[in-house]
Amino acid sequence: MKSPKELHTRLIEKYGAVINLKDNPGLLLDLLDEVERSAGNVSHDTSARAPFGVSWMDSWVAHWVYNENLRATDEKDKEMASALRGLVDLKFNARLNEIKRFILDHPNLTIAAPDGGPPEPGTPPAG
Structure with missing residues (x-):
């Protein structure tokens, strides 16, 4: 996985025009932290199927x-x-x-x- 700095730079390049980063420049890092925390609690079962198919x-x-x-x-x-x-x-x-x-x-x-x-x-x- 990429470092938080690399991910932050990539997110700014990709979504910076949509999200107003002037008001809260740390928003993307907060979002990354939240995603990493929630991803750590989830087990990734590759055999999981869609609910209805x-x-x-x-x-x-x-x-x-x-x-x-x-x-x-x-x-x-x-x-x-x-x-x-x-x-x-x-x-x-x-x-x-x-x-x-x-x-x-x-x-x-x-x-x-x-x-x-x-x-x-x-x-x-x-x-």
Whole structure:
């Protein structure tokens, strides 16, 4: 793992424009310390599976848990909650841009209309 100084520098370069570091320059180090403390208490089981095994349900549960934790954090420390929101927004926008780039790089994906497959039994023929 990188040293706290290297991580702090990297976080400032990556997220410094989103988080106002002039008000509290030690915020990122505090965030790193908190993450390290919580990571030390968690065992990383590589065989752990997603709760449902269905991507949209797992994503929904993860977002619900995140929102509940963020609301609790917001009541205790608004600055930390704001920093977490900013980091999640950055990650979301990065993923959205990645998807947009993929769509632009693969224009043939949008040309063909999807095949609806055979109609359900009892459905009258089209036309």
